[in-house]
Amino acid sequence: MSANAPKNKAAQGPTKAELRAERKAEKQAIKERKKANKKPGAIKQLRQVFTMTKAYDPSIVWRMLLGFLVPVVIGLIVGLLLNNWITWLILGIAVGLLVAVIMLNRRGERAAFAQIEDRPGAAGAALGTLRRGWIVEEEPVAVTPRSRDVVFRAIGRPGVVLVTEGPIGRVRKLVQKQRQFVNRVAPNVPVHVIHVGKGEGQTELHKVVKTMKGYDKTLTKHEVQAVNQRLSSISGQGLPIPKGIDPYRMRPDRKALRGK
Known part of the structure; x- marks a missing residue:
């Protein structure tokens, strides 16, 4: 009886503990695949573009800063003249951020082309x-x-x-x-x-x-x-x-x- 016990146990298939471990491993693998296929968020993408662009063109920092400050200053001046500086300041900040992002995208595109320039294809x-x-x-x-x-x-x-x-x-x-x-x-x-x-x-x-x-x-x-x-x-x-x-x-x- 004792000699046949291991054989009978093996013939019964995997135990509940083994099945739980397999399911856990499968779920973990699915999570890892989803995480690998997940696209980075907008902020992370901007950070990556900024890092790449800065390596190609260090002046991008000053360009973006200037592109941001000019609309803010204009909005603040207009707001003071119209006695509604808060609204115009918020509008200037929004426009300044938009201008800075547009400048980053354009310079980033040029930086990306510079990396593949002179390569086949x-x-x-x-x-x-x-x-x-x-x-x-x-x-x-x-x-x-x-x-x-x-x-x-x-x-x-x-x-x-x-x-x-x-x-x-x-x-x-x-x-x-x-x-x-x-x-x-x-x-x-x-x-x-x-x-x-x-x-x-x-x-x-x-x-x-x-x-x-x-x-x-x-x-x-x-x-x-x-x-x-x-x-x-x-x-x-x-x-x-x-x-x-x-x-x-x-x-x-x-x-x-x-x-x-």
Whole structure:
């Protein structure tokens, strides 16, 4: 009887204590996943942006302070003149905080672009900040793997915008092919080209979105969708590699090069 007791106990399955421990571990794991997926609050996000921006531009402290104090002083002066300084002071504080946050956001965006500038795919990351009204290809529409020159495409009411990475002279052929493709598939649609960089004839990364928004709007929202469908429906005219493959990790087929 004593020899069979351990076997019978094992055959009965886990004990209540073991089941409670498993449930407790599962609940703890769920809490940890929720905590990891939880987005930081607005104040924490502002703190993170401020820390990053200050490392890039230490003058942001004085800029924000000046942006805050000017509306406060103006509000206080107007309030004293109108004999209602409390209301105008509160209004000035609210406007000052808004101005300071706007300045932080703008400088923070520039700081974020500065961290990825000159890296492959930086132009695509800049296009990812576009708001409504634009359709952006997630992957380059043209690429030269050896030199890492790429062309990204965005479609909006101004038409088709080609954004390049690489020296202007080197990406000229890629741009020309993409321009011919767009003109063939969607004739009469304006094609704009932005060369990202700091050289002559190039646009700095943080100015790409602003430049695109400055173009004249020539298409309607429905025409934007139609142009995108026509360009996307034609296969084999864009990126010369299958989608989902990283062009920067491509390797030549050595057997094909040897003729085998």
